[in-house]
């Protein structure tokens with residue numbers, strides 16, 4: 001995808017500053033009279049053939065925003081006006097978490113990739129709840145997913161309680177949940193990888209959900225560094241339990257060997273596609289998969305759907321190439337389906 005002059009200029013700043021400028025511009029555009037209308041006209045895909053029904057939820061299109069982009073749900077109205085099919089907020093933790101000291105996102109300019117060592121900064125459950133509780137005319141029809149993460153400081157014995165606390169409090173305000181099983185880059189000590197550990201996190205959620213009137217799908221987000229045996233184990237959990245789907249993948253710590261953090265962007269693309277293809281095949285193409293990882297161009301997004309994803313979540317692609325990636329990717333999918 002060719003970058004405009006503006007995209008070149010904005011990438012002269014450090015990666016986190018680039019992202020914050022982009023968000024500030026989005027906010028400014030949203031404030032202008034007819035601003036949200038303008039965003040919709042210039043950025044949002046319009047073709048009705050993009051509509052999807054996944055996990056019992058209606059999506060106006062299958063391309064959304066991944067966790068870490070709008071962690072606190074501060075830009076939901078603007079992202080909705082820009083046309084994203086869904087926004088995954090989070091990772092949300094029970095209490096605010098400042099994350100790792102800056103600079104914590106390292107740009108590999110020539111390789112079109114980012115190394116994320118941000119440590120899931122977010123303003124905590126109460127703040128995020130306040131944001132998603134007040135849906136307005138712009139966000140009423142937006143599909144919102146809540147990614148649940150772990151506080152860096154939480155001792156292992158309290159993790160289950162903390163995940164459940166976020167889940168229960170957010171239950172009535174969002175449309176689906178993603179349990180982050182991948183590495184919080186600042187706390188490599190705990191990554192739940194055994195069947196027992198994963199079940200201990202999600203089974204209390206299934207139990208809580210059984211007592212509710214509304215059904216909220218639960219997915220787990222997996223690391224691209226899992227072995228085939230670990231992927232098989234997650235797929236078995238998907239088939240054998242009420243788990244609704246898998247999000248694959250988060251950043252790769254294995255690919256970022258020399259640096260602290262997780263590799264995102266172009267260097268992750270092939271591995272993300274491989275994991276999604278493997279999970280889709282192992283699960284007989286019968287379960288929802290949110291594909292994420294290295295979705296930098298419309299062609300990457302099209303390949304992710306071909307690999308077996310039902311939905312695609314963008315992250316580094318929008319951070320580095322801008323919001324127009326959504327419309328370009330949507331156009332590619334429509335053309336491929338024509």
Ligand SMILES: Cc1cc2nc3c(=O)[nH]c(=O)nc-3n(C[C@H](O)[C@H](O)[C@H](O)COP(=O)(O)O)c2cc1C
Pocket residue numbers: 066067068069071090091105114116118120121147149180221249250251263264265266268292293294295296313314315316317
């Ligand atoms: C700066 C940054 C922060 C992120 N924060 C989170 C997070 O809080 N929780 C999470 O599950 N994933 C987080 N991610 C991972 C993304 O959601 C996504 O899975 C990953 O970046 C791979 O996609 P990409 O290659 O398109 O960026 C973050 C990624 C970046 C670049």
